[in-house]
Amino acid sequence: MDAATRRRVLLLLLVVASSVPAGLCLTNAQDASALRAVMSQWSNYPSTWTTSGDPCDGSWDGIQCSNLGRITSLRISSLSVQGTLSSSVGQLSELIFLDLSFNTGLSGPLPTSLGNLVKLTTLIVAGCSFSGGIPKELGNLQKLSFLALNSNKFTGTIPPQIGLLSALLWLDLADNLLTGSVPISDGKTGGTPGLDMLTNTEHFHFNKNQLSGSLTGLFNSNMSLIHILFDSNQFEGPIPPEIGSIVKLKVLRLDRNRLAGPVPNMTNLVNLNELHLANNKLTGSLPNLSSMNVLNVVDLSNNTFSPSVAPNWFTTLTNLTSVSISNGRLIGEVPAGLFALPQLQEVVLSNNQHNGTLEMSGSISTKLQSVDLRTNSILNINVNPDYKKELVLVGNPACQDEVLKKGAYCNIQPRNVVTYRTSMNRCASANSCPSNQNQNPTTCGCAYAYSGKMVFRAPLFKDLTDNDAFQELETSLSKDSNLRVSAVYLNDVHFNNDSYLQVQLDLFPPSGTSFNKSQVSFIGNLFSNQIYKPPSKFGPYFFIGDKYLPFLASGGKNSKFSTGAIAGIAAGGGVLVIALILVGLFALRQKRRNRKLKVQANPFASWGTMQKDSGGAPQLKGARFFSFEELKSCTENFSDSYEIGSGGYGKVYKGTLVDGIRVAIKRAQSGSMQGAPEFKNEIELLSRVHHRNLVSLIGFCFEQGEQMLVYEFVAGGTLRENLVVRGSYLDWKKRLRITLGSARGLAYLHELADPPIIHRDIKSTNILLDENLKAKVADFGLSKLLADTEKGHVSTQVKGTLGYLDPEYYMTQQLSEKSDVYSFGVVMLEMVSGRQPIEKGKYIVREVRQVLDPADREYYGLRAIVDPAIRDAARTAGFRRYVQLAMQCVDESAASRPAMGTVVKEVEAMLLNEPDGDGTNSAGSSATEFVGAGRGPPSHPYSDVEITGSTYAGGEGASDYMPYFEVKPK
Ligand SMILES: *[C@@H]1O[C@H](CO)[C@@H](O)[C@H](O)[C@H]1NC(C)=O
Numbered sequence: 001m002d003a004a005t006r007r008r009v010l011l012l013l014l015v016v017a018s019s020v021p022a023g024l025c026l027t028n029a030q031d032a033s034a035l036r037a038v039m040s041q042w043s044n045y046p047s048t049w050t051t052s053g054d055p056c057d058g059s060w061d062g063i064q065c066s067n068l069g070r071i072t073s074l075r076i077s078s079l080s081v082q083g084t085l086s087s088s089v090g091q092l093s094e095l096i097f098l099d100l101s102f103n104t105g106l107s108g109p110l111p112t113s114l115g116n117l118v119k120l121t122t123l124i125v126a127g128c129s130f131s132g133g134i135p136k137e138l139g140n141l142q143k144l145s146f147l148a149l150n151s152n153k154f155t156g157t158i159p160p161q162i163g164l165l166s167a168l169l170w171l172d173l174a175d176n177l178l179t180g181s182v183p184i185s186d187g188k189t190g191g192t193p194g195l196d197m198l199t200n201t202e203h204f205h206f207n208k209n210q211l212s213g214s215l216t217g218l219f220n221s222n223m224s225l226i227h228i229l230f231d232s233n234q235f236e237g238p239i240p241p242e243i244g245s246i247v248k249l250k251v252l253r254l255d256r257n258r259l260a261g262p263v264p265n266m267t268n269l270v271n272l273n274e275l276h277l278a279n280n281k282l283t284g285s286l287p288n289l290s291s292m293n294v295l296n297v298v299d300l301s302n303n304t305f306s307p308s309v310a311p312n313w314f315t316t317l318t319n320l321t322s323v324s325i326s327n328g329r330l331i332g333e334v335p336a337g338l339f340a341l342p343q344l345q346e347v348v349l350s351n352n353q354h355n356g357t358l359e360m361s362g363s364i365s366t367k368l369q370s371v372d373l374r375t376n377s378i379l380n381i382n383v384n385p386d387y388k389k390e391l392v393l394v395g396n397p398a399c400q401d402e403v404l405k406k407g408a409y410c411n412i413q414p415r416n417v418v419t420y421r422t423s424m425n426r427c428a429s430a431n432s433c434p435s436n437q438n439q440n441p442t443t444c445g446c447a448y449a450y451s452g453k454m455v456f457r458a459p460l461f462k463d464l465t466d467n468d469a470f471q472e473l474e475t476s477l478s479k480d481s482n483l484r485v486s487a488v489y490l491n492d493v494h495f496n497n498d499s500y501l502q503v504q505l506d507l508f509p510p511s512g513t514s515f516n517k518s519q520v521s522f523i524g525n526l527f528s529n530q531i532y533k534p535p536s537k538f539g540p541y542f543f544i545g546d547k548y549l550p551f552l553a554s555g556g557k558n559s560k561f562s563t564g565a566i567a568g569i570a571a572g573g574g575v576l577v578i579a580l581i582l583v584g585l586f587a588l589r590q591k592r593r594n595r596k597l598k599v600q601a602n603p604f605a606s607w608g609t610m611q612k613d614s615g616g617a618p619q620l621k622g623a624r625f626f627s628f629e630e631l632k633s634c635t636e637n638f639s640d641s642y643e644i645g646s647g648g649y650g651k652v653y654k655g656t657l658v659d660g661i662r663v664a665i666k667r668a669q670s671g672s673m674q675g676a677p678e679f680k681n682e683i684e685l686l687s688r689v690h691h692r693n694l695v696s697l698i699g700f701c702f703e704q705g706e707q708m709l710v711y712e713f714v715a716g717g718t719l720r721e722n723l724v725v726r727g728s729y730l731d732w733k734k735r736l737r738i739t740l741g742s743a744r745g746l747a748y749l750h751e752l753a754d755p756p757i758i759h760r761d762i763k764s765t766n767i768l769l770d771e772n773l774k775a776k777v778a779d780f781g782l783s784k785l786l787a788d789t790e791k792g793h794v795s796t797q798v799k800g801t802l803g804y805l806d807p808e809y810y811m812t813q814q815l816s817e818k819s820d821v822y823s824f825g826v827v828m829l830e831m832v833s834g835r836q837p838i839e840k841g842k843y844i845v846r847e848v849r850q851v852l853d854p855a856d857r858e859y860y861g862l863r864a865i866v867d868p869a870i871r872d873a874a875r876t877a878g879f880r881r882y883v884q885l886a887m888q889c890v891d892e893s894a895a896s897r898p899a900m901g902t903v904v905k906e907v908e909a910m911l912l913n914e915p916d917g918d919g920t921n922s923a924g925s926s927a928t929e930f931v932g933a934g935r936g937p938p939s940h941p942y943s944d945v946e947i948t949g950s951t952y953a954g955g956e957g958a959s960d961y962m963p964y965f966e967v968k969p970k
């Protein structure tokens, strides 16, 4: 770097530094709070992760951020982190890489909120202890290209929605407890998806599960698969002939299943290196593999093929290293040409009916290690005396010969094969390293090696004494510039019970006696994400990192509780116990806490210190805890000038958090406080609801006897205010858009929230508008969860606001979503008239009903009622449709009112038919623009929903906290 460049860089740094206002967090507040909620469920996370620090300041191991302070990468492979994955992870909406691999202490289910991380390209949880089903919501991750869920304890079936991951290249579900059949689409557009739709995917690794059913329909010639690993399952039925059309295929493992019928024509699989069909129930003749010129390994053992002589390809496929057809009903002589194949290492033809003479006298592959011909009908042998490796003839008539009988071929001998291990020759003497440390084969010093097993599921060779192959692997590992290790020690090389080649790796740190956490998780990720590529003859691999001892030793400074404590908690079994411990730990940490702490996300704060009945800490989706001090300081001690509204429950203040985010704070006054369990239910409910047309909860405060809810600040005021103040500015089309937005928010609550939520207080003062007039439904303070009892009717005390109240609900006290629809109809009539629902003693619904006149082609009979600001629009057909819809919504009978989803569709259609300013029909673009740039046309009423988690643990009981949100007129 020359002086000039350096100056420029310095200048740039200064500019960057000065553009960040002092004292501001680098990290986006939502991300910071979500990460802290994730941390709150983990122990033994990296010590660089602190409760007061800033995740994007560059010092946090495993975290990377965008320039805008959004967390884009979370990679903590192999760090012995323990705990469960909080659903708050779903709030890290800019996340691109998520790698939690090789943390066996991570357990519990994968949260469905992972489906919110639509920017994810890489999701890896390999080698953890996650259980439960694979969330179907993963099907939302349209950018996902790498999905590794292997070596966990996942149960249940593969969700069909995985078939929607059109960008997927790598799909590894291996080594779990998955059951059922592989989902196959019904072929209809918009119908049931299936894995046959994954035409870009190159890797299907499903081996070692309990999958069953037929594979028919799963494969087609559009697929790009190069590895199909389906071994060790319970698949049945035929091998689908379409497999023979996937010409890129290199490895096909269907062994250890229950597949039946003949092997289909595989003539086109000219790139295949490995073919494993062993241990099935295949019938018909042995497959003809003569076109597979690059085939290295073939295993057809233990099927029920028709008797046949040795196939021609035994002598023509010059790259064969291993041929296994045990129990294959082969007859006739073993062709002599087989042993001459130049790469041949292993032949297993046991349990056949080969007869005649075994001819091994001509040229024999110099690489041949083992020939197993036990239990055949061979009468004579003619073996080249130079061949000194294994030949097993036990169980053949030839062994009745007096000389052979005593020889090596006719007696099973313990094989004394010295399998490969890295040489320690360089080091003069066996070093006595401290316990748990190992000797570095290159430097001969002692260090804590990071180790793990590397498992090759389809190596192209069989010879474990092949020094060249393993040295190539060793060199590739120690010289890989990414890995940055000083040396590699390979040992315990063997074929495991699944007939995979397993190698134990010890990797040594480049300096010192141990790796730090960032180095280990980096290396773990290189393996888990397949960034490290072994020499090609090793084929597809997976890696499972062992626990790294230095991270366990003494529990680490940041370990919140020891394994012993966790065991104790588990034994104690009480949620309360856990909560109390967490509260205790939190209190301890509070003491040490930096006073300048800006973001405090611990949702357990002061939970449980209140009453005995407060139960466990709330389950929050991203909402964060605010200290009383924090809220006090951002409202100047709740001064009047910050007050924006008030009601029976207390007051609403505006405020600006330290990170610049504007919020609305609802502070309950003492008389309207609710019990801790009700407050907890309330915030749990509110934190679960996320939609662009709903005002979202940012957090809460529950300490020093205060109950406050912190909402996003919506700058444009209420719809009511806008109708009054900006009447003529709100032209007809703007009103349609506001109607659509609020209808969408409400439809979400009714139809997509789980369990559904009834708002119970829809009115024009509860619909807020932002600067762009986007409508946001506010205040679920009265909301009721639609309990699944009584078919959607919730019997309850009547709540709501006069003028908006559903008369049927009022009389029967049976609450349903249709009560909200009624209130929404009243809001629509407010849009039409500009009037309040009850003005000068007149009720808008009754008035409109009385004057409505379908014969009036001008104003539909509403000339006297219509808001003068929209008088021109009131002469259009669109206006009539709107009034008709509003009147359906306020129908006396709840059953006759439309559902909110229908209202959404209707209003969308109205917008589509609205001419835009210059008279052309631009409906499509106007509606789309409203939905948000870059999204598809609004063909679906929920095209802009965010999917939220679907397991609500809290019971009945959204409370009557804070009746409603009224903005004080200025
Ligand atoms: C197998 O398929 C190839 C190419 O599609 C074709 O030429 C050949 O005749 C088929 N063999 C049999 C036995 O059907």
Ligand SMILES: *[C@@H]1O[C@H](CO)[C@@H](O)[C@H](O)[C@H]1NC(C)=O
Pocket: 278, 279, 301, 302, 324, 326, 327
């Ligand atoms: C064939 O089946 C037998 C008996 O179940 C088993 O011992 C043998 O390992 C199998 N052979 C292969 C190559 O899988």
Ligand SMILES: *[C@@H]1O[C@H](CO)[C@@H](O)[C@H](O)[C@H]1NC(C)=O
Pocket: 293, 294, 318, 319
């Ligand atoms: C067989 O393998 C050798 C290397 O092992 C390779 O160079 C050659 O191209 C292969 N043969 C064919 C037909 O691909």
